[in-house]
Amino acid sequence: MNIRKKILTRCGALLTAVLVLAPTALAAEAEIPYIPQTVPAAQLAPADQRGQEDWQLLLVNPWHTVPEGYEIKLATLSNGLQVDERIYDDLDDMLSDCREAGLNPIVCSAYRTEATQTRLYRNKVARVRASGVPEDRVEAEAARWVAKPGTSEHQTGLALDIVAAGYQILDEEQEDTAEQKWLMENSWKYGFILRYPSEKSDITGIGYEPWHYRYVGKAAAADIYRTGVCLEEYLSQEGPEAELAPAQTIRQAAPASGSMETAPQGAAAI
Secondary structure (H helix, E strand, O other), X not given: OOHHHHHHHHHHOOOOOOOEEOOHHHHXXXXXXXXXXXXXXXXXXOOOHHHHHOHHHOOOEOOEOOOOOOOOOEEEOOOOOXXXXXXXXXXXXXXXXXXXXXXXXXXXXXXXXXXHHHHHHHHHHHHHHHOOOOHHHHHHHHHOOOOOOOOOHHHHOOEEEEEEOOEOEOOHHHHHOHHHHHHHHHHHHHOEEEOOOHHHHHHHOEOOOOOEEEEOOHHHHHHHHHHOOOHHHHHHOOOOOOEEEOOXXXXXXXXXXXXXXXXXXXXXXX
């Protein structure tokens, strides 16, 4: 069945569907606050041959940008959120099984276009500049809140932010929810990994995000889960010797201005 016809069929079955998602506009506009942390020199895996040839293993991080001209076919969900159409069925299966376990996961952010990421970043740069931050620190300060265009996994269509319906705050306590415990234990069976583990920040360049899942395919996800490595380490295991990067400032999830960031409201089942 054609993927788009398949999605429309599922969208028509509102009472039996299993994906819980949030509106695109809200998800795209959400800014997750971060606290900068300086980490020691990190071994960063180069984008080896596997990562270049296998779409499932595409490496995107602060040191590896989305390839120029990168294009994918998107599966559009009923509320407007989109994912790479090749991961839709596995995502559906994962969230279906999670819900059958009596849980209620919500996908609150998915694919973002280059234009959307650029707009979000430029808007943040403008607001930071207007706040009086010295010009030589404006872009670095803005990047604490919004990833620079080309460095966000959300631009690949392979990344998702998933939260518990009963706790939609994007902070480290998300890991204590039953939904995240289930996903952390079972997501690999469907080809997904927890992309930014707490103990790998010096390698990924990103602080702990217990809500951010990345599709890498079932075989790679099983290996990554079994060995406890992150994607950068996995890609470097059989590739060229990893490069050493200087100390970097990583993004660490945290509340801003005394408030917590929450997932977009208005989630709806499709």
